[in-house]
Structure formats: structure tokens, C-alpha cells
Amino acid sequence: MLKGKKGWHATDAGQLRLMLFSAVCIALIVLHFLLFFKGLLDDDTCSCTDSNGLLNTTSFYNITDDIAPVFVTAFSQSHFMEGKRLVASIREFHKTAKIVVYDLGLSLKGIVRVRRWCGVEYRRFRFEEYPLYFEQLFTFRWKPIVIATIEERDARETYWKKGYPWDTVQWTANVKECKKSTYLLHGFTGHGIYPATDPALYSYFPVSLQELKKPKAKMYEAGLVLAVKIQETVTNILKWSVLCALEERCMATGIIPNACNFNNSDLYATFARCHRYDQSVINVLLADAYYYDRRYYTSEITDFFRIQRFLTRTVRNRELKCA
Structure with missing residues (x-):
């Protein structure tokens, strides 16, 4: 095999430039990876979580009886x-x-x-x-x-008469023991949370499936809600429901068709192959935050509203005018 003559040629210079260019590219790739990897280690928050200030924790409400x-x-x-x-x-x-x-x-x-x-x-x-x-x-x-x-x-001012004989220590203890969530649901759906929730949701919110299948973990409608923006509400419910809404696969479902097929003999522990979107998410979050017991996150008052999904009468424009 013939060997080439020793010496400097244009082709050698081209190869050298190519090698230098490749080395620079590899160095940049490695540097970018190291910086990105460091960011993953240093920051465990999502950059898209709250760009609009939805979960502002600096302006909570002072709850009074006259709000x-x-x-x-x-x-x-x-x-x-x-x-x-x-x-x-x-x-x-x-x-x-x-x-x-x-x-x-x-x-x-x-x-x-x-x-x-x-x-x-x-x-x-x-x-x-x-x-x-x-x-x-x-x-x-x-x-x-x-x-x-x-x-x-x-909000209007609330006056508390000083000197009123009230045992505030006992009262505070009673309220702490019996208080309800600051995010309250009202209308019972007739079935539990587990049957109408896509199991894929549990990969985002680890919960106790054993507790979720019990009759006390009832699903309530999410269309009528009483929500008070205090730290408890934001920390336990709003924060996670907003993040779930922003995540494409969290609030959605891959179940097609999304039509419930309930087992009438078991409305709590048998999956009905359906998903109620935000209603499933809210009920899962509330149940997990409040002992899987609907008594803590529902008003238990059912005579102040009526759900009508279809029009029963025509609303006249004068009904919407200021008196």
C-alpha cells in the first residue's frame, strides 16, 4: 500500500477546521446540559405555575359574620x-x-x-x-x-360588644373541632368519587383508594361552590386545581366514550368508566384534605338552591333591570 507524502495540504487544513468546529459544538452541548441539569436540581417549581398571579397569598380575607x-x-x-x-x-x-x-x-x-x-x-x-x-x-x-x-x-364593619360574657377559649376549641372547609360543595351527585374519576388522575394526586371507595367519600357537584380566599383554600384546593388545569393530561381524560356506566348495586367502589373533569379533581382534592369525609367539605344545606339544567320558563328583560 502506497503511503502519501508527508507535508501540509489544503485538505489537512479543512479537516482541522472541521475538528475544531465539532469540538466547540460538543463543548457547548455539554455546557448547556450541565446548566440545565443544575437548574433541575436547584429549582423544583414549574415555570408556568402562576405567571398571572392567580395564587397570590398576600391578600387573604378577614372572615366576619357580615361579609x-x-x-x-x-x-x-x-x-x-x-x-x-x-x-x-x-x-x-x-x-x-x-x-x-x-x-x-x-x-x-x-x-x-x-x-x-x-x-x-x-x-x-x-x-x-x-x-x-x-x-x-x-x-x-x-x-x-x-x-x-x-x-x-x-364587606361591612362588624362590631363586637366589649365585655360580653363569652368563653373564647372553649369557643375556639369547638370551632377547630367542628369547622368545615372554606371551599364548600352543596349538591350530591348520587354516587361516590371513585366511580366517576379517571384512575390516571391519581398519578398527579396520590390518594388513599381504600378511603376513596368508602360511602363517606361522596361526590358533589362542582357547579355550585362557596369559596373563601384564605390561605387554607389556596394551599389545599386552589393551588392544585389550577396546576391541574394547566397540565394537559391532568384534568382531561382518555376515556372514550366518556359516559358513566354505574353499577347500581355499588355506587362507591366500582369504577363506572367515566370522568367528571374539574368536578373529579375538586372532589379528590377536598376528600384528601378533609379526611375523605364529605361532612367537612359540604354545606349539608340543600334547601337554598335548585339545579335546573334545562330552561323551564322565559326570563323577561325587566327581571334583570335595577329596581
């Missing part, structure tokens, strides 16, 4: 009439209450009509600030976001 709640609802144009009826029913019983309506896709005409309703504040849900899958309204990802963004409430 007037703010009513909040959200609907698209396809549910405009149901939303109109809801606002009219609130106005019937609470003449001066503040009502916030979030626009999930109203028409221009619908927006104009909502703005005319008495005591109603119109707000557009800013879908552009969230991932595209938020636009799938049936997954209800928007709901925990809406609840987390509400900060207004009407």
Missing part, C-alpha cells in the same frame, strides 16, 4: 339563556349583590346584553393567556382559573 359574597358565573353564547336565568334568580333573592359574569365565547350582541344587566360586571376570559386546550370548554379548565382570579367582596 356579603360576590356571585360569579361563566358561560358561552350557547348557554346564554341558562346564564340569563341564573342571573335573574340571583337578582330575585339578592337585590344588591354584585354579580361577575365571565365571557367564555359570547357574541357581540350577547356582550351588550350582559353589560346592561343590573349590578353585573362583565369580564372576558383571556383564553390567549393559556394553552390552546383551554378552549375545549367541556373540560372546564377555565373554572379553577375563574375562581382563583376572584378577589372582590363586599
Whole structure:
């Protein structure tokens, strides 16, 4: 085999430049990996968790007996009439209450009509600030976001007469023993949490499946909620429900078709092959935070509301005008 002559050629210079370029690229890749890996070790938080300040913990409410709640609802144009009826029913019983309506896709005409309703504040849900899958309204990802963004409430001064003979030590002990969650559900669905929750959700929220299958872990509707923004609410419920909404696979489900097939002889421990989206998430979080016992996270008062999923009468515009 013939050997080439020793000497310097243009091809040798080209090979050298190629080797130097490759070495620089490899060095940059290694440096980038080391910096990224260090970031993983130093920071265990998600960069997308709270860019909009949804879980602000600097402005909690001071709960008193004389706080007037703010009513909040959200609907698209396809549910405009149901939303109109809801606002009219609130106005019937609470003449001066503040009502916030979030626009999930109203028409221009619908927006104009909502703005005319008495005591109603119109707000557009800013879908552009969230991932595209938020636009799938049936997954209800928007709901925990809406609840987390509400900060207004009407409060009047409460006076406590000094010198009143009240055993505050015993009273505090009783309240601590018997108190309920600051995130309360109201309407029982007729079945437990386990049957209507995609098992994939448990990979995000490790829970006791044994406790979740017991009759005391009842599932309640998430469409009617009393939420008070204090640290307990944010830490136990809002924080995790918002994070779940932002995570594409958390609040959604791969179960198709998503239609419950309940075992009527066992409505608590048999999976019905369905998922209730935000309702499943909220019930799992509440159950896990409050001993898997619905008595701690439900009001147990059922005579102050009525759920009607279909229109039963026409709402007249005058019902939404200020008196």
C-alpha cells in the first residue's frame, strides 16, 4: 500500500477546521446540559405555575359574620339563556349583590346584553393567556382559573360588644373541632368519587383508594361552590386545581366514550368508566384534605338552591333591570 507524502495540504487544513468546529459544538452541548441539569436540581417549581398571579397569598380575607359574597358565573353564547336565568334568580333573592359574569365565547350582541344587566360586571376570559386546550370548554379548565382570579367582596364593619360574657377559649376549641372547609360543595351527585374519576388522575394526586371507595367519600357537584380566599383554600384546593388545569393530561381524560356506566348495586367502589373533569379533581382534592369525609367539605344545606339544567320558563328583560 502506497503511503502519501508527508507535508501540509489544503485538505489537512479543512479537516482541522472541521475538528475544531465539532469540538466547540460538543463543548457547548455539554455546557448547556450541565446548566440545565443544575437548574433541575436547584429549582423544583414549574415555570408556568402562576405567571398571572392567580395564587397570590398576600391578600387573604378577614372572615366576619357580615361579609356579603360576590356571585360569579361563566358561560358561552350557547348557554346564554341558562346564564340569563341564573342571573335573574340571583337578582330575585339578592337585590344588591354584585354579580361577575365571565365571557367564555359570547357574541357581540350577547356582550351588550350582559353589560346592561343590573349590578353585573362583565369580564372576558383571556383564553390567549393559556394553552390552546383551554378552549375545549367541556373540560372546564377555565373554572379553577375563574375562581382563583376572584378577589372582590363586599364587606361591612362588624362590631363586637366589649365585655360580653363569652368563653373564647372553649369557643375556639369547638370551632377547630367542628369547622368545615372554606371551599364548600352543596349538591350530591348520587354516587361516590371513585366511580366517576379517571384512575390516571391519581398519578398527579396520590390518594388513599381504600378511603376513596368508602360511602363517606361522596361526590358533589362542582357547579355550585362557596369559596373563601384564605390561605387554607389556596394551599389545599386552589393551588392544585389550577396546576391541574394547566397540565394537559391532568384534568382531561382518555376515556372514550366518556359516559358513566354505574353499577347500581355499588355506587362507591366500582369504577363506572367515566370522568367528571374539574368536578373529579375538586372532589379528590377536598376528600384528601378533609379526611375523605364529605361532612367537612359540604354545606349539608340543600334547601337554598335548585339545579335546573334545562330552561323551564322565559326570563323577561325587566327581571334583570335595577329596581
